Amino acid sequence: MNAPALARTEAPSRYDIEALLAALGDVPVITETQVVRKRSRDFFWYSPILNVELNGKSADVIVAPRDEADLIKLAGLCAKLRIPLTPRGGATGNYGQAVPLEGGVLLDMTAFTAIEWQKPGLVRVGAGAKMHELDALLRPTGWELRMHPSTKRTATIGGFVAGGSGGVGSVAYGGLREPGNIVAARIVTVEENPRVIELRGDAAQKINRAYGTTGIITALEMPLAPAWPWVDVIVAFDDFFDAVEFGREIAMADGIIKKLITPIIAPIPSYFGALKQHCPEGKSILIMMIAEQWMETVKSVLGTRGTITYEAPNDESPGKVPLYEYTWNHTTLQWLKTDRSVTYLQCLYPHDRLIESVREMHDMFPGEVFPHLEFIRFGGRLTCSALPIVKYTTPERLNEIIALHEKSGVMIANPHVVTLEDGSRHKRADADQLGFKGEVDPHGLLNPGKMRSYVAVKP
Numbered sequence: 001m002n003a004p005a006l007a008r009t010e011a012p013s014r015y016d017i018e019a020l021l022a023a024l025g026d027v028p029v030i031t032e033t034q035v036v037r038k039r040s041r042d043f044f045w046y047s048p049i050l051n052v053e054l055n056g057k058s059a060d061v062i063v064a065p066r067d068e069a070d071l072i073k074l075a076g077l078c079a080k081l082r083i084p085l086t087p088r089g090g091a092t093g094n095y096g097q098a099v100p101l102e103g104g105v106l107l108d109m110t111a112f113t114a115i116e117w118q119k120p121g122l123v124r125v126g127a128g129a130k131m132h133e134l135d136a137l138l139r140p141t142g143w144e145l146r147m148h149p150s151t152k153r154t155a156t157i158g159g160f161v162a163g164g165s166g167g168v169g170s171v172a173y174g175g176l177r178e179p180g181n182i183v184a185a186r187i188v189t190v191e192e193n194p195r196v197i198e199l200r201g202d203a204a205q206k207i208n209r210a211y212g213t214t215g216i217i218t219a220l221e222m223p224l225a226p227a228w229p230w231v232d233v234i235v236a237f238d239d240f241f242d243a244v245e246f247g248r249e250i251a252m253a254d255g256i257i258k259k260l261i262t263p264i265i266a267p268i269p270s271y272f273g274a275l276k277q278h279c280p281e282g283k284s285i286l287i288m289m290i291a292e293q294w295m296e297t298v299k300s301v302l303g304t305r306g307t308i309t310y311e312a313p314n315d316e317s318p319g320k321v322p323l324y325e326y327t328w329n330h331t332t333l334q335w336l337k338t339d340r341s342v343t344y345l346q347c348l349y350p351h352d353r354l355i356e357s358v359r360e361m362h363d364m365f366p367g368e369v370f371p372h373l374e375f376i377r378f379g380g381r382l383t384c385s386a387l388p389i390v391k392y393t394t395p396e397r398l399n400e401i402i403a404l405h406e407k408s409g410v411m412i413a414n415p416h417v418v419t420l421e422d423g424s425r426h427k428r429a430d431a432d433q434l435g436f437k438g439e440v441d442p443h444g445l446l447n448p449g450k451m452r453s454y455v456a457v458k459p
Contacts, residue, residue, distance in 0.1 A: 013060040013103060013104075014103065015060065015081065015082070015083045015084075015103065015104055016081050016083070017060050017061055017083070019081060020061070020077055020078070020081055020083055020105070021061070023077050024063065024073065024074065024077065027063060027064075027065060027066070027070045027073065027074060028063070028064045028065075028066065029061055029062060029063050029064070030061070030062040030064070031060075031061050031062075035062070036058060036059055036060070036061065036062055036106065037058045039059075039062060039088065039091065039106060039108070040057065040058040040059045040098075040099060040100055040106055041054075041091065041099060042091040042092065042093045042094070042096060042097060042098045042099060043091075043092065043093065043094045043329075043333075044093075044094065044095055044096040044099060044418075046094045046095075046329070046332060046333075046336065046343060046344065046415070047094070047095060047343055047415060047416045048343055048392050049395055049398070049416040049417075050095060050096055050416060050417075050418065053418070054096050054099050054101075054418070057096075057099050057100060057101055058100065058103065059086065059100040059103055059104060059105060059106035060103045060104055060105070061104075061105055061106070062105070062106045062108055063105050063106070063107055063108065064108035064110070064111060065107075065108075065109075065111065066111050067111070067112075068188065068196070068218055071107075071188050071216060071218065072188055072194045072196070074105070074107070075188050075189065075190045075191070075194040075216065076191070076192055076193060076194050078104070078105060078190060078445055079190050079191050079192045079194070079443060079445065080192050082443060082445065083104045083105055083445065084100065084102050084103065084104030084105065084445045084446075084447070084448050085104060085105045085107045085190060085216070085445055085446055085447070086098060086099070086100040086104070086105070086106055086107060086212065086446075086447045087107045087109055087158075087162065087212035087216055087217070087446070087447065088106055088107060088108055088109065088159075089109055089110065089127070089128060089155065089156030089157075089158050089159025089160075089162070090110075090130065090151065090154045090155045090156045090159050091159070092149065092151035092154050092155045092159065093159070093163045093164075094329055094415055095415045095416070095417070095418060095423060096418045097162070097163040097211040097212070097447075097450070098159070098163070098211075098212075099418075100447075101418070101447075101448060101449035101450070102448045102449060104445075107216065109127055109128040109156065109158055109216075109217075109218075110128040110156065111128055112126035112127050112128035112129070112158070112218055112219070113125075113126045113128050113129045113130075113133075114126045114129075115129070115134070115137065116219065118138065118141065118143075120143070120224075121143065121223060121224050122183065122221065122222070122223060122224060123138065123143075123221070123222055123224055124184075124219060124220070124221045125157060125219065125220060125222070126158075126218065126219055127156065127157060127158025127159075127161075127217040127218055127219060127220055128156050128157075128158060129156060129157050129158075130153075130154065130155065130156055130157075131145060131148045131149075131152045131153075131155050131156065131157055131160060132152050132153040132154075132316060134157060135148070135152070135316075136316075138224065138227065139227045141227075142226065142227055143224040143225065143226065143227055144224060144225055144226075144227040145157075145169070145222065145224060145225070146169050146172075146173045146181065146222075146223055146224065146225045147166060147167050147168060147169030147170050147173055147175075147176075147181070148160065148167050148168050148169065149164055149167040149168070149328060149329075150167060150168065150324050150325055150327055150328035150329060150330040151329075151330070152168070152316075152324070153316065153325075157220055157222065158217045158220060160176075161176060161182060161185070161207065161208055161209075161217065161220060162207060162208070162209070162210060162211060162212050162217060163209065163211055163212075164176065164209065165177065165209055165413075166376060166385065167328055168259060168260050168289070168324045168327070168328065169225070169259050169260075170374070170376040170377065170385070171251055171258055171259065171260060171261050171374075171375045171376055171377065172225075172257075172258060172259065172377070173225070173377065174376065174377040174378060174379075174380075175376065175378065176208050176209070177205060177208060177209075178377075178379075179202070180223060181222075181223060182204045182205065182208060182220065182221075182222065183200070183201075183204070183221040183222060183223055184198060184199060184200040184201070184204055184220070184221035185198075185199045185204045185207050185217055185219070185220050185221070186198055186199075186217070186218050186219040186220075187199065187207060187214075187215030187216055187217055187218065187440065188215065188216040188218055189215060189216075189439075189440040189441065190215075190216070190440065190441045190443070190445050190446055191440075191441075191442065195440075196218075197215065197440070200221075205432070205433075206432050206433050206436040207433075209420075210420065210433050210437075210451070211420060211447050211450045211451075212446060212447045212450075213420070213433075213437055213441070213446050213447045213450050213451045213454070214433050214436050214437045214440060214441070214446070215436075215440045215441070215446070216446070228257055228259075228291035228292070228293075229291065229292040229293075229313065229314075230259060230289045230290070230291060230292070230313070230314035231289070231290050231291070231292050231295055231311060231312070231313060231314065232287075232288075232289060232310065232311070232312050232313070232314050232315075232322065232323035232324075233286075233287070233288040233289070233290055233295075233298070233308060233310065233311050233323075234275075234278050234279070234285050234286070234287055234288075234308070234309050234310035234311075234323070235285065235286045235288070235302065235306040235307065235308050235309070236279065236280050236283040236284070236285050236306060236307045236309050237283060237284050237285070237286065237305070237306045238283065238284075239284065240263065240265040240266070240284035240362070240371065241355070241358075241359065242284075242305055242306065243263040243264075243284045243285065243286040243306065244263045244355060244358060244373065245355070246286060246301075246302060246305055246306060247261045247262075247263045247286050247288075247373070247375055248354070248355070248375065248382070249301060250288065250290075250298060250301065251375040251382055252382055253297075253301070255294075255297070256290065256291075256294045256297055256298060257290070257291035257293070257294055258288065258289065258290050258291070258294075259289040259290075259291075260287065260288055260289035260323075260324055260327060260374075261286070261287075261288050261374075261375040262286065262287040262288070262327040262328075262331075262372070262373065262374055262375075263284065263285075263286050263371070263372070263373045264284060264285050264286075264287065264331060264371075264372045264373075265284045265362075265370050265371045265372065266282050266283055266284045266285075267282075267370075268331065268334075268335065268370055268372060268389060269283070269284075269285050271334050271335040271337070271338060271339070272326055272334050273334065273337070274321070275310075275321075275323075275326060278309040278310040279309070280307075280309065285309075286306065287323055287324075287326060287327055289314060289323065289324065292313070295311070310323075327374065328374060328387065329344070329387055331372050331387060331389070332344040332372075332387060332389055335389055341391065341392060342389050342390060342391055342392060343389075343390050343392045343398070343416070344387050344388065344389055344390060344415065345369075345386075345387065345388055345390060345401070345402065345405070345412060345414075345415065346385070346386075346387055346412065346413040346414070346415050347361075347385065347386040347387075347388065347405060347410050347411065347412055347413075348378065348383065348384075348385055348386070348410070348411040348412075348413070349373075349383050349384045349385075349386060349410055350383070350409050350410070351378065351381040351382060351383035353409075354382075354383055354384060357408065357409065357410060358371060358373065358384065358386075360408055361388075361405060361408065361410060364404060364408075365401065367391070368390065368391050368401075369388050369389070369390050369391075369401060370388055370389045370390075371386065371388050372386060372387050372388055372389060373385070373386045374386065374387070395416075398416065402414060418449065418450060419449070419450055419451065419452040420433075420450060420451050420452070421451070421452050421453055422452070433451075434451070434453055434454060437451060437454055438454075438457045442456065442457040442458040443456050443457075443458050443459070444456035
């Protein structure tokens with residue numbers, strides 16, 4: 001699929017794409033306008049603000065290197081011609097991580113799928129490997145990935161590390177930033193003479209949740225967890241806070257092996273499509289993934305406080321919808337399927353007053369903000385991340401809701417902005433990431449516009 005045989009985008013590019021295509025030789029490219037535009041999008045439309053801001057943003061061309069040699073060739077050419085590159089995996093992000101703000105090359109990394117090696121508790125794999133397919137290969141050996149997003153069936157491991165922070169499994173292992181959750185990363189720099197760099201241990205955090213701005217990830221060394229037989233469970237409760245309290249008990253029970261604990265307030269479950277038959281009208285629910293061997297214990301702890309309405313082995317086979325696809329940001333998606341007037345936030349509750357803080361936020365926005373929690377470990381302590389559904393009215397009101405959360409000690413990672421700094425709980429780019437970008441991307445060509453603080457070292 002080479003450029004000369006395909007029609008290129010209609011509007012002329014401000015970059016010398018012709019020179020790039022000529023120099024790439026037989027490296028696969030796509031220039032057909034509609035394909036380029038479609039693949040230049042992710043799920044930013046979850047945000048009514050980004051849906052306007054990112055409308056029409058597109059790359060000029062897609063380049064799909066077959067191997068590291070192709071990638072090094074591309075990176076060197078882009079550096080010489082000053083053409084931006086935006087890395088893309090499965091494009092399952094929610095706030096424009098993979099959307100090219102300044103055109104140029106959309107870098108398709110999905111050919112990098114090989115498992116280099118596996119040993120007990122550890123795997124070395126190409127950044128383009130789909131997480132669902134990777135787990136399917138690992139499970140016969142008795143291992144699986146420690147955590148994954150709710151988009152596991154389409155997300156790539158590189159995209160998850162570059163754009164995510166945690167997910168299904170974080171109740172046991174914390175987020176990607178916890179020491180040990182990324183063992184190593186191999187990257188290619190964007191310079192006239194690209195380098196290949198191995199980042200190990202804490203250094204690997206320089207590429208975590210950096211949206212591909214701090215180097216092109218080609219391979220990752222990731223820790224594994226025992227592959228338990230998981231059971232998907234729904235428990236219905238009359239009161240949301242009963243679901244939260246019980247979820248907290250199970251999350252804190254060190255003797256129970258669990259992977260997911262998700263309290264969701266009514267009426268959110270009424271938007272769950274085929275799952276609605278297991279979500280009684282007016283009831284809040286708790287979604288869980290529990291290792292089969294501990295279901296008896298979970299039922300004993302539950303007693304008569306809630307009613308189990310669904311219990312089945314986790315099934316990710318074709319045609320099936322695993323229960324985790326109703327959690328994390330898939331919860332928002334389920335509502336958006338029938339009502340596009342809502343949006344969401346990303347919160348982190350204080351661990352030392354978790355229940356009180358959740359109740360305070362619930363009472364502050366009645367009928368406007370609907371709690372949906374995800375129990376996680378954060379810095380060694382149990383707390384909740386949250387993706388509450390918000391009835392959207394105006395940008396001003398949304399920002400007011402964010403400010404009121406922060407004033408009450410609930411940290412917000414704003415999903416309605418495109419930059420690392422503005423979307424961070426810390427409102428800044430990590431110093432190591434910012435400095436490292438100057439070393440590996442001196443011209444500021446990697447996903448430009450996403451790291452607001454960065455000033456190119458070289459023109």
